[in-house]
Structure formats: structure tokens, C-alpha cells
Amino acid sequence: MSSTIPLYDATIGVSTNSLKTLLDLLKKAQAHPEADTLAATRLYPDMLPFSVQIIIVSNFAKKNVERLAGRQLDVWADDETTLEQLVARVEKTLDLLKTVKPEDLDGWSGDRTTEIKIGSFDPVKATASQYVLGYSLPNMFFHLSIAYGLLRMKGLELGKADLLKNFVSDFFTLPGQ
Structure with a gap:
């Protein structure tokens, strides 16, 4: 018996939660x-700063829309350097994801x-599952985790629940949330 996970849930859903x-x-x-x-914080001198970690997660979400829904989207400047600009960037990306419907990903x-x-x-040519499971999602989770780690390094009181609550919220409410 085989099971499937809807491509929309694995891409747009996970991108939205990220x-x-x-x-x-x-x-x-x-x-x-x-x-x-904080936007300029780096874990190590040769690593990208916090601001770029946010931009990269946003870009992977945007690329999911472009590649899997077949949309040609405007190029974004990727020049956000303040927390306020980064909030606006994330909100803009969330607004983009709201325009995608499950049927937009049919045909994969x-x-x-x-x-x-x-x-x-x-x-590099990749099927949808190769692209999503082997490239897009691992990159999103990596950069999300680095962003979390950078803020922890700077003393923000964060815990695992801060990272997971949006991912589990449709089936579980974490204690204290």
C-alpha cells in the first residue's frame, strides 16, 4: 500500500509555516x-548574516511558487537589512503564498x-519529489534553524516550541501556547 502527501501541503503549507x-x-x-x-548577526565571519537567512527562506518559498505552480514572478531586490524590512519581506511572501491554490500544483x-x-x-533536472524533498525543504529548514540559532546566540529567550508551534498547530496545541 502506498501513501501520498499532497504537493501543496509539502510545499506551500510547509513554506507558510516556516x-x-x-x-x-x-x-x-x-x-x-x-x-x-540583530539583522547583521553572523554565527561565524564567513557565514551569511541573519538578514540573509530570512531572505533565503523567503526565496525558497517564492521559488516553490515559480517552479511548481509555473508562475513567472518579479525579481525581488533581496536587500533587506533591518528587522522592519525583514518583517515586511516575510509578510509579502506570505501574501504571495495565499494566492496559490492546491490545483495550481496539479500536473506534477x-x-x-x-x-x-x-x-x-x-x-540540474529534478522531479517534484526530488526538488521538494532533496533541495527546497532541506534548505528552508537549514536557514530557518540558523536564524533561530543566531537569535538564541544573542540571548533571545526561545525554545523548541518557538520553532515548532506553527508546524503542529493544525493538530496539536503546545502547552503554554
């Missing part, structure tokens, strides 16, 4: 005494592929 989590984190960051410096079955760039490898 962005809602970032929005929650950003709002907590805005209340931090060092709020003005079998050997149909999309082209992606992985580092210096361009193009």
Missing part, C-alpha cells in the same frame, strides 16, 4: 535590547522535471 515561524521570531527580535544590530507526476541550480551546477 514563514510564520520567522515572523514570530522577528517580532521577538524587535523587542530585544540589541534589535538594531511521473517524470516531469524542473530545472534548478545547485551551487555551480546549472541546470
Whole structure:
């Protein structure tokens, strides 16, 4: 017996929950005494700053819409450097995701592929499941986790529930939420 997970839930649903989590984190960051410096925070000098972690999650959500719903979207500047700008970016991305319906992702079955760039490898052809499970979702979770870790490093009181509550909210309410 095989089971399937709707492509919409795995992409638009997970992207929405990731962005809602970032929005929650950003709002907590805005209340931090060092709020003005948090966007530039890095874990290590050669790593991307907090602001870029947010932009990358937003871009993966946007690319899910472009690649899987077949939409040609405007290029966004990717130049947000303040928490306020990052909040606006996340809200803009959430608004975009609200325009996608499950039927917009119909037609993704079998050997149909999309082209992606992985580092210096361009193009790489991937089926929807290869793209979503092997590239898009792992990248979103990586950058979401780095953003969370950067804020923890700066002393924000965050816990695992802050990272998970939007993902489990449709079937479970975490204690204290």
C-alpha cells in the first residue's frame, strides 16, 4: 500500500509555516535590547548574516511558487537589512503564498522535471519529489534553524516550541501556547 502527501501541503503549507515561524521570531527580535544590530548577526565571519537567512527562506518559498505552480514572478531586490524590512519581506511572501491554490500544483507526476541550480551546477533536472524533498525543504529548514540559532546566540529567550508551534498547530496545541 502506498501513501501520498499532497504537493501543496509539502510545499506551500510547509513554506507558510516556516514563514510564520520567522515572523514570530522577528517580532521577538524587535523587542530585544540589541534589535538594531540583530539583522547583521553572523554565527561565524564567513557565514551569511541573519538578514540573509530570512531572505533565503523567503526565496525558497517564492521559488516553490515559480517552479511548481509555473508562475513567472518579479525579481525581488533581496536587500533587506533591518528587522522592519525583514518583517515586511516575510509578510509579502506570505501574501504571495495565499494566492496559490492546491490545483495550481496539479500536473506534477511521473517524470516531469524542473530545472534548478545547485551551487555551480546549472541546470540540474529534478522531479517534484526530488526538488521538494532533496533541495527546497532541506534548505528552508537549514536557514530557518540558523536564524533561530543566531537569535538564541544573542540571548533571545526561545525554545523548541518557538520553532515548532506553527508546524503542529493544525493538530496539536503546545502547552503554554
